[in-house]
Amino acid sequence: MGSVSSYLILSALLFTIGALGVVIRRNAIVVFMCIELMLNAVNLTFVTLSKHQGNLDGEIAVFFVMVVAAAEAAVGLAIIIAVFRSIQSLDTPGASSMSR
């Protein structure tokens, strides 16, 4: 069935990939997807440790993370559309010009 540490290391790898994507990429939608990637990596940790502990509390936490991710997707994409309407671009550095 595989060991606990193999799942956790895979999860750490996915989290690192997501974090690198947030730093490296400029497109706001791709940055958004990288944040979802990090959330998913943490979800895998929750499920693995829930199995390890032998109770369902971790899986409930994953359920609520999914709820928050869905809400975040709705509001985040609406914000991305609003920003695109005002500056005609999706680059994250360009959005800082809105503060002026």
Added chain:
Amino acid sequence: MALSFTILALLAVLGGIGVVAFRNPIHCALSMIVNMVALAGFYALLEAHFLATVQIIVYAGAIIVLVVFVIMLLNVKEESSQGRGMLLTTSASIFGIVFLVFLGRLINESFGGIPLPTNLVEGSVENIGKILYTKYVFTFEVAGALLLTAIVGATMLAKRERLVKKGVA
């Protein structure tokens, strides 16, 4: 079991790398789906059947469809410049590798060699429902309120122009 773990791990990591590496946002979204489905497979391996189903429905079925819809709506082309420049990319990668080595050592010290327990509790719909509607019922209601707030907020942001014209906001 070991073979399915290897295949799923390969799919998940390749999907994750694809999200970061592809230039076209549509390709990023498609590799995100590969990653999500692989993670659903992991949940099934860990006997969290309810979460495996919800992962497919909510992530691959709703969130990614929303993302693809926005990409199509805004007609996003490939990125104009090559990311953020060499210096930042290199230093971020080095930092990522150091972070990963640190985490790996930490995990090995805490959980090294511990096998996953078998035939313990199963994350079936029945078991999840029981605990969700007893121990976590307040959190469940708060989650409903959060979703309602998100719907209202998203509608406000999307309809802003018309409201500005009317002088409401």
